[in-house]
Amino acid sequence: MLEYRYDTQLLIEGSGLDEDAINAYFTANFKGDCLLAVGDETLIKIHYHTNEPWKVLEYCASLGEIYDIVVEDMDRQARGLQG
Secondary structure: OOOOOEEEEEEEEOOOOOHHHHHHHHHHHOOEEEEEEEEOOOEEEEEEEEOOHHHHHHHHHHHOEEEEEEEEEHHHHHOOOOO
């Protein structure tokens, strides 16, 4: 069993986005690992392993428009099932 089950990926499109502030918010407020929050002030790519992907989606939606959302169950994938 994985510690963090869901691979959560998405793009945030907005204005004035700050990857350092987003990284800091994730670190302070979400349990997970493998955080990637990179981009510029108009587009940020998020990749994060967590057990609560809905919290990640809610926060990211508060920053701008979110799209290309993928939430994969890595536990299912490890068992050879579709995630």
